[in-house]
Amino acid sequence: xxxxxxxxxxxxxxxxxSALNGVSFEINTGEFVGIIGPNGAGKTTFxxxxxxxxxxxxxxxxxxxxxxxxxxxxxxxRLGLARTFQLVKPFLNLxxxxxxxLAALSRRRREHDGLSxxxxxxxxxxxxxxxxxxxxxxxxxxxxxxxxxGVAQGLVLDLLLLLLDEPFGCLSxxxxxxxxxxxxxxxxxxxxxxxxxxRVRELMKLVSRVIALDQxxxxxxxxxxxxxxxxxxxxxxxxxxxxxxxxxxx
Amino acid sequence: MYCIKCGxxxxxxxxxxxxxxxxxxxxSTQPAPSASGGPAQSVSSPAQPVLAGADxxxxxxxxxxxxxxxxxxxxxxxxxxxxxxxxxxxEGWRSIQKHxxxxxxxxxxxxxLGLIHQVMDRGIIHRHLQESSTLEEMSLTMVPYWLxxxxxxxxxxxxNVAAEVGTVAATGVLAGILGGEMGGRRGGMGGGGVxxxxxxxxxxxxxxxxxxxxxxxxxxxxxxxxxxYALTEDGSIFGVNALVNNTYYIYNxxxxxxxxxxxTFFAVANSRLxxxxxxxxxxxxxxxxxxxxTSKFKMVAFALSNLFAxxxxxxxxxxxxxxxxxxxxxxxxxxxxxxxxLGGMGTIVGPIIGTILLExxxxxxxxxxxxxxxxxxxxxxxxxxxxxxxxxxxxxxxxGG
Ligand SMILES: Nc1ncnc2c1ncn2[C@@H]1O[C@H](COP(=O)(O)OP(=O)(O)O)[C@@H](O)[C@H]1O
Ligand SMILES: [Mg+2]
Ligand SMILES: [Zn+2]
Ligand SMILES: [Zn+2]
Numbered sequence: 309x310x311x312x313x314x315x316x317x318x319x320x321x322x323x324x325x326s327a328l329n330g331v332s333f334e335i336n337t338g339e340f341v342g343i344i345g346p347n348g349a350g351k352t353t354f355x356x357x358x359x360x361x362x363x364x365x366x367x368x369x370x371x372x373x374x375x376x377x378x379x380x381x382x383x384x385x386r387l388g389l390a391r392t393f394q395l396v397k398p399f400l401n402l403x404x405x406x407x408x409x410l411a412a413l414s415r416r417r418r419e420h421d422g423l424s425x426x427x428x429x430x431x432x433x434x435x436x437x438x439x440x441x442x443x444x445x446x447x448x449x450x451x452x453x454x455x456x457x458g459v460a461q462g463l464v465l466d467l468l469l470l471l472l473d474e475p476f477g478c479l480s481x482x483x484x485x486x487x488x489x490x491x492x493x494x495x496x497x498x499x500x501x502x503x504x505x506x507r508v509r510e511l512m513k514l515v516s517r518v519i520a521l522d523q524x525x526x527x528x529x530x531x532x533x534x535x536x537x538x539x540x541x542x543x544x545x546x547x548x549x550x551x552x553x554x555x556x557x558x
Numbered sequence: 559m560y561c562i563k564c565g566x567x568x569x570x571x572x573x574x575x576x577x578x579x580x581x582x583x584x585x586s587t588q589p590a591p592s593a594s595g596g597p598a599q600s601v602s603s604p605a606q607p608v609l610a611g612a613d614x615x616x617x618x619x620x621x622x623x624x625x626x627x628x629x630x631x632x633x634x635x636x637x638x639x640x641x642x643x644x645x646x647x648x649e650g651w652r653s654i655q656k657h658x659x660x661x662x663x664x665x666x667x668x669x670x671l672g673l674i675h676q677v678m679d680r681g682i683i684h685r686h687l688q689e690s691s692t693l694e695e696m697s698l699t700m701v702p703y704w705l706x707x708x709x710x711x712x713x714x715x716x717x718n719v720a721a722e723v724g725t726v727a728a729t730g731v732l733a734g735i736l737g738g739e740m741g742g743r744r745g746g747m748g749g750g751g752v753x754x755x756x757x758x759x760x761x762x763x764x765x766x767x768x769x770x771x772x773x774x775x776x777x778x779x780x781x782x783x784x785x786x787y788a789l790t791e792d793g794s795i796f797g798v799n800a801l802v803n804n805t806y807y808i809y810n811x812x813x814x815x816x817x818x819x820x821x822t823f824f825a826v827a828n829s830r831l832x833x834x835x836x837x838x839x840x841x842x843x844x845x846x847x848x849x850x851x852t853s854k855f856k857m858v859a860f861a862l863s864n865l866f867a868x869x870x871x872x873x874x875x876x877x878x879x880x881x882x883x884x885x886x887x888x889x890x891x892x893x894x895x896x897x898x899x900l901g902g903m904g905t906i907v908g909p910i911i912g913t914i915l916l917e918x919x920x921x922x923x924x925x926x927x928x929x930x931x932x933x934x935x936x937x938x939x940x941x942x943x944x945x946x947x948x949x950x951x952x953x954x955x956x957x958g959g
Pocket of ligand 2: 353
C-alpha cells in the first residue's frame, strides 16, 4: 500500500496551550482510519492544520508526495483532500441543492464524466437521504440533517482523502446507518477516510485502524481492539476526562 | 440657479461655482465643439492686465464686461462669469507677501547632492533609485518668485481622463482575471496607472465584515490624496477637452450604463458565479474548504463592480466638467456605502432604492448651511435605518412579502 498522507512532527500552540505537540503518522491509500481522544485532545486542530484552515507552527504535511503545509484550503481540495466541520458550516440562505452544487463545482472528476454540478449534487443527496429536502433553504434543516448535508458536501467533491469531524454527532441510529453505508461504499471504491468520532461503537464498525490522541500527542495507534483495550487510552478517557466529557454532553 | 455639485446658490448667469469651482453653465467663452467632430480646443485665456490700483473696489471684466469686485489685496482675479483671469496693473503690485531674487544659500555641492539622494531614496515607485543611477550633469537654475494674493479658478475639462478611467476599469477586469490565475501574487500587477479597485481588492481581500468596508472606504481616499499630492508636486494638471456639452447625452449615457449594469448584475446573481459569490458572502471559511479560491473570486467581484464604476466615472467627468482628486473626498466615497446599507446590502434593488432616497434628500438639502452637514445627516439616516431595518429597506420589504 502506498502512503497517501504523511504527517511529520506537527506542532500548533494557542497561547499557552499546546494543541498539537508533535503529531506524526501516515495514512495509506484506501485506508479507513479513526481518531479518538477526549475533548480538547487536539483532534479538530489536527484536521485544521492538515486541511489548510490553520497554519501549523512547525512540522510538515505531505499529500500525494506534495508538501501542502500552509497551502490555502481550496488548493488542497483541488489536490484531492477535503474536510468537514464538527460545527457544520452550511450556507443557511442557500438551498440544500445549491449548498452541495457549490462543492460539486470543485469535483475531482468533473471533466471526465461531464456531469453537471447540480446532477452530481442530487445524486449525493439521494445517497445521504436528503433528496426530498433539495429545494429547502438550509436554514430550515434539523441538526441531524445539517450534519448529513456536511457529509454530502464532502462526498460530492469525490476526493482521494476526506477528513470527517464528528459526522455522527446529533444523528439518530437510523441516520448513522445511512451515513455509514454511504461512507463504506465510497471506501470500497478506493477513497480514504479519516474520521473523528466520539461514538466509539459506531466508529469501530467502520475503521481498520485507530489513532488515539491525548493532550496534543499520539498515545496509541493500532487496530480498534488494540486501542480500546490499551492501558493509557482507558486512562485518558476514563481516568481523567470522562466526567468532563459527559457533563459537556459529548 | 444652484451648483450641480455642491448645491451652493449662485447667480443665474454664473459660469463657475465660487465655492467648489465646478462648471455650472455652458455660457462660457469656450468655443462649442466644431461641427466636423474634431476635438474643440479650449482656450485658456492668459491673465489680461488691467490698469487699476491695488485697492480698486469695482472693475469690469475685459473679456465679458461683467462686474468684478476684488477682495482686499488681491492681484490676480478670476471672472466668475466667463472664467478669464484678470491681473491688476503694475502699480497694484504692492501687496507682495514674499519674493526672492537671490540665489538660494546652498553651502556646497555635497549638500545639494545629499538632498537629491534623499529624494531619490524615498521615491514612490522605485525606492533607492540613487543606487542604480549615475550623476551626469548638474546645472543651476534660479527661479525668482513673488507671492501675491490671488483668487483664481482653473477649469479642467477632461476627455482623456475619461478615456483613461474606462481603460483602467477594463484593465481592472483583465488584471482581476489574471490575478486569479496568478494565484493572487500581488507584486506582479504594478502595470502603468494606479488601478484603484484592484489595489483595494488585493489589500482588503483578507479582511472581512466591517474592516472590509472600512478599507474599501479608506483606500480611495488615500488614492485621492496621493494623486492630489502627485499632481500638485510637479504642477501638471490634466488638460482635456469636452466631448459633449449636452446634459441630454450625459443623462442618456448614464441611463444606458445603469441599465447594462443592472442587467449584468442580475444575470451574475443568478449564475454559478453568483452562487459562488453568495457562498463567500455567507461563510468564507466554508467556501474555501469546499475548494473555492475565495481571494480569486473576490477579485473578480471587485473587477466587475469597478468596471461599471469606471464607466459611470467617465460620464461623471463630463457632467461635472471638472476632474479633480478632491472630488472624491469622504462624502463622495462614503455615499455609495450609505446608499447600499440604506436600501439593503446584498440585493440589486436595494442600492437603487438607497440611491434614489439619498440623492433625493440631498436635493432637498440644497441649502448653504445644511450642505456642510450632509455627511452627518446621511450618517444619522443610515444609523436609524440600520437600527430599525438591519437588512435595509428592500431587505425588510422582501422578508415581509
Ligand atoms: N482557535 C483556537 N484558539 C485558542 N485555543 C484553541 C483554538 N482551537 C483550539 N484551541 C484549544 O486547543 C485545544 C485542542 O482543541 P481541539 O483541537 O478543538 O480539540 P478536540 O477537537 O480534540 O476536542 C483545546 O485546549 C482548545 O481549547
Ligand atoms: Mg473537536
Ligand atoms: Zn459648487
Ligand atoms: Zn468675464
